[in-house]
Amino acid sequence: MKVLVFVFLLFSAISVQSQINLDSLQQVLIKTKVDRTSLLHYSAQMQAMAPNETDASHIIGEWVIKNADADSLRQIQATAHFILGKIYTAVLDFEQATHFLTTALSIAEKNNFYMIEAESLNTLGTIYERNEQNEKAVEYYRKSLAISQTNSYIRGAAIAEFNVGNTLLKTQRENSNTRRYAINLMLQSYNTVNKLKDTQSIIAQSSALGYAYTVLKNYDSATIILENAEKLIRSAGKEAGYIRHYTRVAKLYNDKKKYKQAIKSYESGLAVAKRFQIPRWLCMCYSGLAETYENMGDYKKANQFNQLNIRMHDALVSKENFIAAADIQNRYERSKKDNEILKLAADNRQRSTLNKFLIGASFGLLLISFLGYLNFQNRNKIAKQQEEIQRQKIRQLEKDKQLVSIDAMLKGQEEERSRIAKDLHDGLGGLLSGTKLSFMNVRETTRLSSESAKQFDRSLSMLDNTIGDLRKVAQNLMPEALVKFGLHEALRDFCDTVETSSGTKLFYQQYGARKLGNTAEVFIYRIIQELINNVIKHSDASQIIVQLTMDLNKTRITVEDNGKGFDKNILTQTKGAGMANINYRVQYFNGTIDIVSAESNGTSVNIELKV
Known part of the structure; x- marks a missing residue:
């Protein structure tokens, strides 16, 4: 019975009137007799609504x-939470989606609604993937896969398996073994x-x-x-749910240099x-x-669509809600720690009595x-x-809770850096690139005197310098080398950049x-970036040695x-933000920091992290 209810609601397709009048809908619901049939009917109706009818849904x-x-x-209640989570995920309102999906997951875990549990974990993985948290996405996809396989839920296992392969292919396609493994999973x-003749999944996959x-x-x-x-x-008449398909077809035509077909798809x-x-x-x-x-x-049409993209992007930034990097996991962890602390405190009161x-x-x-004594x-x-x-357990749980908070704060900082870097690159960077395209268009279509041409070229050169400076700022906020090539190449690139800009000799050494x-x-x-910046700002050093040992x-x-x-x-007398951030990061990995310094004798900072 549990399975039948969820399957019915998951695959129901009911024709609904577009642009439902919300006031009329509320009045109808108030007058509706509440029973199992009406709850199933409206759940199915909600499932069938279009993306622009989220208010009615x-x-x-x-x-x-x-x-x-x-x-x-x-189970109907959990399914309603899940459907709303899917709807808000489709329109990229991740804050609302996360709220409903985590609630659906909580109810499903408690009542062993394994299909809802597997589908909720899979959709939460999609949210992580959309926010470029690919490791967490794979973690949630694998949880969904394990639950589906344990309960012989073939459709859920297939979807989770495909998502694991797709994410691995996206992030590790340069590795031939991983690439073959990912493609085999997807196929x-x-x-x-x-x-299974599951049309919805066939289209998506x-x-x-x-x-x-x-x-x-x-x-x-x-x-x-x-x-x-x-x-x-x-x-199937499902265009609304598969907008990404058109952009993928256009990508194929672009790569094949069939630009007219690409434009038609877009x-x-x-x-x-x-x-x-x-x-x-x-x-x-x-x-x-x-x-x-x-x-x-x-370039003229390119500039027109670039301007439309910029205006829509600006409106999107002010309207759209994004989740923090680790928010889903941290909500659960904080909730579990709080519940355990309350339970232990209650046990303590009972033991005290x-x-x-x-x-x-x-x-x-x-x-x-005397024996009784x-x-x-x-x-006693x-x-x-x-x-x-019990007190020791409470202290340990409180310490764990603090670490979770520090984790959320530091990851939030990095997410904010990444978001600002993206906004600079996609927003202001796009605007400047569009301006450059406009300049080039004017240059190609307008005859200028020799003197005017020189001034125009100087202006274009200044615009190039501005774009370059903007890229440097975005690079400093979230280094591209760290994302693409890993820690060692990013550190080597950073040391080379600092050496060139400051004139201070830097030696970077890696062991292991x-x-x-x-x-x-x-x-x-x-940590290394902050330490090097402190040396450049305050020490008047001519030489810096950086060692990373794994x-x-x-x-x-x-x-x-x-x-x-x-x-x-x-x-101990000053509380600089730089050293505070270093201490937070060292504490996060249960590490130690040792500073050896004396006036006129240089400084040595030694940090050991348990990672």
Whole structure:
């Protein structure tokens, strides 16, 4: 029965009137008799609504959630949470999506609704992937896969398996073994959903698989699969749910230099995006059209679509809600820690009451016999030991909670740096690039005197310098080398840049090579970056030595200079933001920091991290 309810709601397709009058809808719901049939009916209606009807979907969803608050209706309630989460994910409102999906997941875990649990984990993985948190995305996809396989949920396993392969291919396609493994996962899943005749999954996976073949330059396979996907989309009447398909087809045509067909695909996608007024979809189409026209050499049209993209992007930044990097996980961790602390505190109160009773009973037993007294002493000692153990557990949990908060703060800083860097690159960078295109268009179409041409070229050169400076700022906020090539190349590039700009000689030495997680690499990069910047600003050093040593379970950082040194007592008297951030990052990895310095004798900073 549990499975039937979810399957019914997941695959229901009910024709609904577009642009539902919200006031009328609320009045209808108020008058509706609440029973299992009406709850299932409105859940299915919510599932079938178009992307631009999120307000109506939300009203129906909240009505179902409120009226399904009984144990016998709990699966309908969880399904309503899941459907709303899927709807908000589709329109890229990740804050609302996360709220409903995590609630659906919590209910599903408690009641063993394994299909809802698997689908919720898979969709949360999609949110992580859209926010470029690919490691967390794969983690959630694998959790969904494990639950689906344990419960023989074939469709859920196929979708999760495909998403794992797609994410691995996107992030590690340079590795031939990983590439083959990822493609095999995707093809295996694709064959499974075809056997199940799951049209919705076939369309989504055909489109994604076609895009993967395009990126791998296997254009023949990409063409066959994408054409099949388009036929299914049109026959199913599901254009609204597959806007990304048009951009993927356009990408294929762009790579094959068939620019007219690429423009036609982007325009098809743009028509759907305008019909449903989803800002992110509009940005995707405007940006693609600008790039295609630039490839064709039509700078005027490229500039027009670039300007439309910039305006829509600015509106999107002010309107759209993005989640923090680790927010989903941190919500769960903080909630679990708080619940454990409250439970242990309650246990302590119970034990304290028991101790009082034992003490009173012991005094009574003293009048009877000395043995009773000894027994009391023994019990009291045991109770105190247990109480101390409970207090230690509480202290440890509070410490873990602080670490979770520090984790969220530091990851939030890095996410904000990354977001600002992207906004600079995509927003202001796009605006400046568009301006340059306009200048070039004027240069090609206007005859200028010799003197005016020189002034025009100087202006164009100044614009190039401005674009270069903007890229340097974005690079400093989130180094491109760190994302593309890893920690060691990023540090080497940073040291070379500082040496060139400051005139200070830098020696970067690396001992051992070990792949770390994204968080560890970013934190180590920021620690070394802050230490080098402090030397450049304050020490008057002519030489800096940077050493990064990676053992099996530890990472050591050493930064030495031959500058003027300083009195270490100054660190306890001042609270600089730079050293505070270094200490937070060291504490996050349970590390230690040792500073050796004296005036006129240089400085040596030694850090050991347990990572």
